[in-house]
Amino acid sequence: MTRARTPEEIDALITAAQEGDRRALARLITLVENEGPAVEAVLQRLYPLTGNAYVIGITGAPGTGKSTLVNAMTREYRSRGLTVGIIAIDPTSPFSGGALLGDRVRMRDLVGDPGVFIRSMATRGSLGGLARATDDVVLLLDAMGFDRILIETVGVGQAEVDIASSAHTVIVVEAPGMGDDIQAIKAGILEIADIFVVNKADREGAERTVMALQAMLGLAPRTMTHHGRRMRVDMPEEARAWVPPIIKTVATRGEGVPELVDAVERHRAYLLESGEFHRREATRVAHELDHILREALLQRLVRRISPARLEATVQQVVARRVDPYTAAAELMRREEEARGEDRGDGGA
Numbered sequence: 001m002t003r004a005r006t007p008e009e010i011d012a013l014i015t016a017a018q019e020g021d022r023r024a025l026a027r028l029i030t031l032v033e034n035e036g037p038a039v040e041a042v043l044q045r046l047y048p049l050t051g052n053a054y055v056i057g058i059t060g061a062p063g064t065g066k067s068t069l070v071n072a073m074t075r076e077y078r079s080r081g082l083t084v085g086i087i088a089i090d091p092t093s094p095f096s097g098g099a100l101l102g103d104r105v106r107m108r109d110l111v112g113d114p115g116v117f118i119r120s121m122a123t124r125g126s127l128g129g130l131a132r133a134t135d136d137v138v139l140l141l142d143a144m145g146f147d148r149i150l151i152e153t154v155g156v157g158q159a160e161v162d163i164a165s166s167a168h169t170v171i172v173v174e175a176p177g178m179g180d181d182i183q184a185i186k187a188g189i190l191e192i193a194d195i196f197v198v199n200k201a202d203r204e205g206a207e208r209t210v211m212a213l214q215a216m217l218g219l220a221p222r223t224m225t226h227h228g229r230r231m232r233v234d235m236p237e238e239a240r241a242w243v244p245p246i247i248k249t250v251a252t253r254g255e256g257v258p259e260l261v262d263a264v265e266r267h268r269a270y271l272l273e274s275g276e277f278h279r280r281e282a283t284r285v286a287h288e289l290d291h292i293l294r295e296a297l298l299q300r301l302v303r304r305i306s307p308a309r310l311e312a313t314v315q316q317v318v319a320r321r322v323d324p325y326t327a328a329a330e331l332m333r334r335e336e337e338a339r340g341e342d343r344g345d346g347g348a
């Protein structure tokens with residue numbers, strides 16, 4: 001746990017980070033991750049500077065080549081003159097750190113580039129907590145001026161669904177030879193994928209994986225384009241709809257990566273032009289506000305209930321004299337009454 005910092009210290013950290021001090025930025029991220037009262041102070045100051053970064057989520061089964069792809073995409077973005085922040089999330093192994101070590105090796109050639117910042121994050125509690133911390137770190141990197149933010153997360157359970165609410169574009173990575181049925185045939189994955197990548201296209205079976213994905217997407221192979229948006233001239237109302245492209249890559253050699261980055265940028269343009277970008281932002285902010293309000297209201301409620309009353313209620317529930325739902329309703333009713341008396345309106 002980091003010690004509490006004064007507002008002056010936080011200001012100094014922010015200024016240093018903005019001037020390119022990587023250690024200051026790393027410390028700010030740690031502050032934000034720890035979810036202390038410092039988070040509010042940091043984010044209040046930085047929020048006006050956010051809203052410029054474009055956030056790309058990369059998810060998929062373990063070992064499909066996500067980190068290698070992130071590395072290659074970052075180099076491609078750098079060659080296009082854009083800066084890149086990378087967040088590597090490891091929800092599966094909070095203790096080993098093995099995957100993160102591997103990531104560091106895989107992304108070694110990015111180290112030392114002032115236009116790249118890499119941060120690994122592991123779960124230290126609930127996945128929900130991680131998702132929240134990730135969103136806060138995204139805001140931080142956004143405020144620091146990174147043009148593109150790449151979030152890598154292993155596609156297991158909830159994590160890949162969470163990424164959909166954090167990222168503007170979601171890339172789902174598949175690789176051949178991972179069993180007959182595609183890893184993506186899992187509830188939710190089709191809805192969140194904006195772009196499919198079949199990585200390890202140098203391996204046997206890549207074409208089969210592409211075809212399985214096409215079948216899953218309900219695309220007739222003859223109407224497939226390699227990548228990019230398909231316009232259906234006979235269906236004007238659908239003409240603007242995004243059809244997730246399927247892109248083959250060999251991440252280790254960088255093959256297909258410029259095409260992948262092109263597809264991401266096309267998706268970005270699509271979101272902006274169609275108004276979808278604004279809708280997604282509004283949804284994200286609504287969730288965020290909802291969460292902050294819940295937390296604030298809960299804390300206010302808990303503060304107003306005396307520890308003695310809470311303890312008495314606990315004992316009543318333990319003794320089975322009352323069920324927890326009724327007990328909670330009773331606590332809330334008393335709290336509302338007390339609030340009404342405070343206002344002098346008799347609780348109306």
Ligand SMILES: Nc1nc2c(ncn2[C@@H]2O[C@H](COP(=O)(O)OP(=O)(O)OP(=O)(O)O)[C@@H](O)[C@H]2O)c(=O)[nH]1
Nearest residue numbers: 061062063064065066067068099199200250251252
């Ligand atoms: N043949 C081949 N191997 C690849 C390719 N891309 C990645 N690999 C290898 O696949 C292995 C896993 O790559 P990673 O990038 O660590 O995969 P990952 O999806 O990030 O793995 P986790 O984070 O552990 O889920 C490494 O040995 C890579 O060198 C590719 O296009 N072709």
Ligand SMILES: [Mg+2]
Nearest residue numbers: 066067103152
């Ligand atoms: Mg990885």
